[in-house]
Amino acid sequence: MEMQTAEGDIGILIQIVKQDFEIQKNRRVLEEAPVRIKEINKKVKEMDEEYEESQTVLKKLEKEKIRLEENVKYHNSKVAEKQSEQSRVKTNKEYKALTAEIAYLLKQIDQEEERIITILDQMEAKRKEVGAITSQIDSERGALLDEKRKLEEEIKVGTERLRVLEDEKVRILSRLxxxxxxxxxxxxxxxxxxxxxxxxxxxxxxxxxxxxxxxxxxxxxxxxxxxxxxxxxxxxxxxxxxxxx
Ligand SMILES: [Zn+2]
Structure with a gap:
């Protein structure tokens, strides 16, 4: 389509296309920033949850270890008890019965101590994991939150800028x-x-x-x-x- 028009209209149209370009640029920021903020929130949440989870497992292992150590202590005292009883019994049958009881208790103690060693290994592995997560949190969490604050500022500034650009555009358009x-x-x-x-x-x-x-x-x-x-x-x-x- 072609028609004669004042060169003035073209001059105004050039201002408008530049204005539209700025408006589009601002709109893109306003569209992209919230998406990135959502991503950051998710990452930070995942990091925090991973840390919490590891801590929970560690606490659980610690608790089980304490319980087992108490059991070992209790069973050892039982063994000592049975042994002193054994020195006082009169019959062979009573002596044998106590020997069996002591053997059973010692076997239990063995199992409990074995489990404690396993737990200690697991705790060491978990502590390493917690350490890795902690250093990840130290290095990344702050940077992510900084980025989020910057994006929130960008949204604030961009929203205001867009309003100004749109107002200006209305004024420019009115001259066409x-x-x-x-x-x-x-x-x-x-x-x-x-x-x-x-x-x-x-x-x-x-x-x-x-x-x-x-x-x-x-x-x-x-x-x-x-x-x-x-x-x-x-x-x-x-x-x-x-x-x-
Ligand atoms: Zn074209």
Whole structure:
């Protein structure tokens, strides 16, 4: 579509496409930051849970060890008791019975001591695990929380910046002629990011379609409203500063 229009409209459209670009950049930050925050929350929670879980297992093992040590102590005292009883018995039958009881107690003590050794091994392994988690927490947790605070600040600043950009855009749009404003709004409604696109080389920056050289030449004059056949956006031409598109 081509029509004669004041070069003034094109100048305003160039401001608008730059404004739309800034608006889009801000919107992306506002979309991405909450996703990353959610990720950080999940990671921190996982770390804390892993630490808690290891501590719980460690405490449980410690408790079992104490219980077993008490059992060993109790069974040893029982053995001593039975042995002194044995020195006082009169019959062979009583003596034999006590020997059996002592043997049974000693076997129990053996089993309990074996279990204590296993627990000590398990506790050592768990302590190493807790140590690894603790150093991970020390090195990563703080950095993650710092990143989260930064992102929250970005959201705050970005929200305010977006509001300002949108306000400015309303003011810029109001300077367009009615016909071009109507066209812009119609394209924006479909394309969502902008109703205007810059031409770099012969390429529309809205849809990356190559524009025929003669048409590109016309566009670079910035004197007519010309739309892209690929995406429908109004094509304008301006020099891009280094570092932006
Ligand atoms: Zn296009």
């Amino acid at each position: 002629s009615n016909l071009v404003l109507h066209l812009y709004n119609r394209i924006l409604k479909v394309k969502r990011d902008s109703g205007v696109a810059n031409l770099i080389g012969d390429i529309c920056q809205g849809c990356y379609t190559r524009i025929p050289p003669q048409k590109a030449h016309e566009i670079r004059k910035n004197s007519k409203i010309i739309t892209c056949e690929g995406c429908g956006r109004i094509l304008v031409y301006y020099q891009v500063d280094a570092g932006s598109t």
